[in-house]
Amino acid sequence: CLLPKDSADMFSGHPCLTGSIASNAEQPFNDRYSISGQFAAFAPDVSRTAYTCRPPKIGVPGGIAYRGCNDKDRVFAAFKAGKPMPNEICGLVGGKKFDICVATNNFDQCLGGAVNRGNRPACSADHFCREDYM
DSSP states (O other), X not given: OOOOTTOTTOOTTOOOEEEEEXXXXXXXXXXXXXXXXXXXXXXXXXXXXXXXXXOGGGTOTTOEEEOXXXXXXXXXXXXXXXXXXXXXXXXXXXXXXXXXXXXXXXXXXXXXXXXXXXXXXXXXXXXXOOTTOO
């Protein structure tokens, strides 16, 4: 289910864009997604307190809500034995520097500076991730 735009339950990994898909039955890899609006994650920039909407070009056709890790996220404070798993987890993220690093094929010199920590959807065998997250 999609959360309302100002929901206190928003989490990294939630879709944030509306749109339509133009299908190509003969060449499904040529399907196209046209964005028609944004319904969640309205922060203009990445922060540790508010969610921003990351674009489809990074591999998420419906956009993806994203928030940087705060101090509690970094120590996994929301994960408690016997309690339900939270919807997001502070993990390793790439970003533009990572993409540039991969393109150079010179991992030894650039990989360490290209990886940071950020919130991602928490997934498990019982808690599935979005099927459009590539």
